[in-house]
Amino acid sequence: MKTTLLLCDDAEVHNGRLYLMGGGLTWIWANFPTPMGVAGLFDLDPEELGREIQVSIRIFKEDGTPALGSDDGGNPFEYGFSDKIVTPASDSTHDAELDFVWSAKWFGLNLAPGQYQMRLINDESGETVGQQTFTAYAPQN
Secondary structure, eight states: OEEEEEEESEEEEETTEEEEESOOOOEEETTSOEEEEEEEEEEOOGGGTTOEEEEEEEEEETTSOBOEEEOTTSOEEESEEEEEEEOOSOSTTSBTTBOEEEEEEEEEEOOOSEEEEEEEEETTTOOEEEEEEEEEEOOOO
16 A cells, blocks of 8 residues: 645545545644645555555654644643545546545644654554655744
């Protein structure tokens, strides 16, 4: 499985088609709770058809350490979540280059200024199957 990740304002999947709004993000504002969507374009191997695959999406800082946020109580947490992807039973109705699409939403990324990488990880193998870098910019006064 290989995946292309696209960062965007919003992404949804309907009837096997991917709908994006504001696609191709490469930056967000730093220190500001920013909603963000992520879309995955999956290139599946034949043995991955008709399966449930557990994946995690996580954000890492430039040095490879997890990006941390804090909740309303000041408790730190890692930005990330898991999702179960159910792949199509066969590839007969899907384009060979776009076997499967997926989307997810973040409702308040609040990152310090810097470079980040969003990674999609296959939980079974631990392998990073897709990644996208972006920057959190601090406004200049």
